[in-house]
Amino acid sequence: MEIKLNLLRLIALLLIRMPMAITLPETSCNRLKIGENWFDKKVVWAQSGRPYNLNVHKSTNSLFFSYSTPETYSDLDFQLVTINLDTGEKHTIAGIRGGCSVAIDEVNDEIYLGGTDGIYKYNMLTRLADFYKEKGKNIWSLFYKKNLFYISYPDQKLHIEIDEKFPLVEEFENIEMTHFHVTSDNYIYFANKTGLFKYNSKEMLFELINHLITVRQIVEDGDGELYVCTNVGVYILTIEGMVKILNVKNLYGLAFDRDNNLIYSDEKRIVKLLYSEKGCLSHKEW
Numbered sequence: 001m002e003i004k005l006n007l008l009r010l011i012a013l014l015l016i017r018m019p020m021a022i023t024l025p026e027t028s029c030n031r032l033k034i035g036e037n038w039f040d041k042k043v044v045w046a047q048s049g050r051p052y053n054l055n056v057h058k059s060t061n062s063l064f065f066s067y068s069t070p071e072t073y074s075d076l077d078f079q080l081v082t083i084n085l086d087t088g089e090k091h092t093i094a095g096i097r098g099g100c101s102v103a104i105d106e107v108n109d110e111i112y113l114g115g116t117d118g119i120y121k122y123n124m125l126t127r128l129a130d131f132y133k134e135k136g137k138n139i140w141s142l143f144y145k146k147n148l149f150y151i152s153y154p155d156q157k158l159h160i161e162i163d164e165k166f167p168l169v170e171e172f173e174n175i176e177m178t179h180f181h182v183t184s185d186n187y188i189y190f191a192n193k194t195g196l197f198k199y200n201s202k203e204m205l206f207e208l209i210n211h212l213i214t215v216r217q218i219v220e221d222g223d224g225e226l227y228v229c230t231n232v233g234v235y236i237l238t239i240e241g242m243v244k245i246l247n248v249k250n251l252y253g254l255a256f257d258r259d260n261n262l263i264y265s266d267e268k269r270i271v272k273l274l275y276s277e278k279g280c281l282s283h284k285e286w
């Protein structure tokens with residue numbers, strides 16, 4: 001008798017508990033996992049055209065990027081856009097032909113943009129892009145670290161701004177480059193069609209890091225951690241090597257917002273990851 005009662009109570013308890021247990025991890029949910037943490041995916045932008053060169057202007061939490069607009073079947077064009085990540089306000093940046101590159105100097109609060117006809121500076125108040133320098137030059141990529149750097153197209157050579165001019169960076173004169181990055185600790189990384197390299201400036205040596213990946217963007221987060229966005233996923237770069245943190249194909253860009261949330265782009269969307277207490281039971285990647 002005693003046992004029977006206890007059993008009934010146990011079953012009653014189970015019945016009460018069960019629905020709760022079921023609602024905890026959701027089977028179909030819009031989250032993904034990085035390491036041990038789960039993140040909600042919030043779509044920031046969705047349109048046809050691949051978003052490239054994601055960069056956040058931290059003081060206004062504004063994302064800058066370019067997306068590809070297929071003009072004709074043979075020709076690809078680019079358009080620059082900015083979105084305020086707090087308000088969602090969007091602006092298409094007018095007046096830059098083939099606008100594809102972005103570099104932000106947070107210290108002096110300058111936003112540099114590049115296209116097929118030189119470098120521009122963007123004014124957040126007037127929303128205008130004013131011509132800056134390098135008329136007639138095709139600016140493939142821009143980077144700012146104490147100086148402004150750009151990679152020219154189609155020769156893919158690295159230039160540095162010194163005394164109003166943009167000479168080639170001597171160490172890299174004979175090397176093609178697609179991406180360039182100097183870390184907060186002054187390590188130099190670059191990528192080209194051969195692979196991802198680190199430049200050892202003391203010994204003037206090029207160290208190969210990986211030749212199997214196609215680099216899409218090299219970015220530091222708010223804590224100075226270095227990330228490489230590639231055709232096969234996202235890696236963290238340390239002195240010891242590369243660790244993959246997102247095993248995802250078809251990513252095109254990567255950035256971190258003011259609060260250090262990760263933002264990535266795939267073929268047609270820009271997504272921001274927000275930390276979630278909840279996980280998912282099974283998760284299909286993308």
Ligand SMILES: *[C@@H]1O[C@H](CO)[C@@H](O)[C@H](O)[C@H]1NC(C)=O
Pocket residue numbers: 174175176177192193194195197206
């Ligand atoms: C890429 O850089 C490496 C290291 O400097 C160099 O050996 C290689 O020739 C470069 N590839 C191209 C296509 O320029």
